[in-house]
Amino acid sequence: MKSYTQDQAWDCSWEDQEQVLTLSLPQEFSFSQNLDYLAGAPNECLFHIKNGRIYRAIPAGEELSIVEISDAGKNDMAVRFLGDTAPKSKEGRAAVARYVHDWFDLGTDLRPFYKLAKTDVLLQRAVDSFYGLRNVGIPDLFEAISWGIIGQQINMSFAYTLKRRMVESFGTPVTCEGEVYWLFPDPERIAALRPEELQELKMTAKKSEYLIDVARLIVEGKLSKEQLLAAGTGRAAEKQLVQIRGIGPWTANYVLMRCLRIPSAFPIDDVGLHNAIKYLLGTDEKPTKEELIRLSTGWNNWESYATFYLWRFLY
Template sequence: MVEWHFSPKEPYSFEATIRRLVRFDKMLYRYRNGLLYRTLWLKDRPVTICLEWEAGQIRVQAEESLSEQECEILKGTIRRMFSLDVELQPFYDCMKKEPDLAPIIESRRGLHLVLDPTLYECLIKTIISQQLNLSFAGKLVHRLVKFAGDSLVFQGEELPVFPAPDQVARLNVEDLQKLSFNRRKAEYVIDLSRDIVEGKLDLDSLKQLPNEEVIERLVALRGVGRWTVECILLFGMGRTNLLPAADIGLRNALKKVYGLNHQPTEAEVRQWGERWSPWRSYVTFYLWDYLSNG
């Protein structure tokens, strides 16, 4: 077993961050008695990590035997996933000038984005979620993981492992249709997985590119629109100044905040968003949380 302690940039609320995470990803994350755990891919094998908040730090344990190189990779993944190096005080200072938004932001002080561990997982979950409500999208993700993925046993409990690209690439459309995927979405999921396996699509090569270039490259792929790429930039890469202005949830939240009698247009959202830079991703994220929790 290996163990590390991480000190996140303050303010950081592990409780608020985990509460939202577990609510919307009950399948891949498990939370028991103050311990959060899930499986992650480490190069070509899955491992289980366990996280706990302890005296202002996040304590992380992994039961597997890991090499020094694997430890460094895993530590980097955890820091990125849980946004441990994102300092939100400048965000809170910036939002004090927004009287309608400031109370919503302040009441969620310390809430951080948790990123998907790989861009592949983020891409597939986002493709599945297109034009679906969160509940049904979650069911489809669950079915895909159970059907195509493996599992690990941790402290007597079987934990699912999100499938690797080659595991999904081996499927056919009919396999996913049996899981209630429509044919077109099944094709997108399988074809993108095959592109990755065959080396036609390298998601990691996009990490250093600016937002608009990532959008330009990915929307050229079948089944990938701007909203999908914006979600990847947000929940896969952790870009802090992303504004998915066409998102229905964001627009509904703004309608509620500003007491409008109509849903704001994409253009109106972008106009407001100019005032939120360089923290538009976190404004969006906090508004989504506000819409789902009030």
């Protein structure tokens, strides 16, 4: 079982009460906006929402915690451990706090983004509609790449179905207070598979091979989040990713956005982005690449958030 660790410094004010962690939130954060976004995921299997609270399993060192995440008021978020799953060490509880901090991208100052959005024909309406939304991410690299590969050239509903099949076939289940929670499969588990075993889930032959190849690269130490971040720039990290079979520019930029938190990541060929812009402009045709380049001129170093906010009109 993988624990969530990250060598980067993280700026998060949080209070450790052992059974409950309290994370301080930026002013530009809306629990309801982020909850609504998560609630829209069809057939999601890695978390669930009940009565305005989020429940999921989070690895913490050698332990596995089940948490309930809720709005604690006064610009705070409460992370409560269920059952007897609270990590025994402060380091383990810090790992959980760090995971939640990264999942909701709490370290990003959105004020410059909101300032530029005020004068942008597309982003002004997006920010007005979804103020306080964060780029809800995928902290684990293997999960982020896998989700990018699974989602290639299929609709979202079927992508979520494939993810559920993969998780429930090869992931780690844990039962707590009568509920079953799942962790995404470890790369070691997928690296040991034959492509045919993934194809039984109705995964294509190519996607099955790509997933196993990526898992093996991670297991062999040839691919890691730390290595990609050490590339220094988003462009350099993208160049490393696209050298991997099955990862093109779209998947690479998706990983840069959702996992590595590269602000300039921009999946410019994304169909959903094109449809969102078509919707906002009220046109019959999706924008050409040249039109999109022109429309995004003012998004410099905020392309990732601009894309995420525009996606929100559709997903």
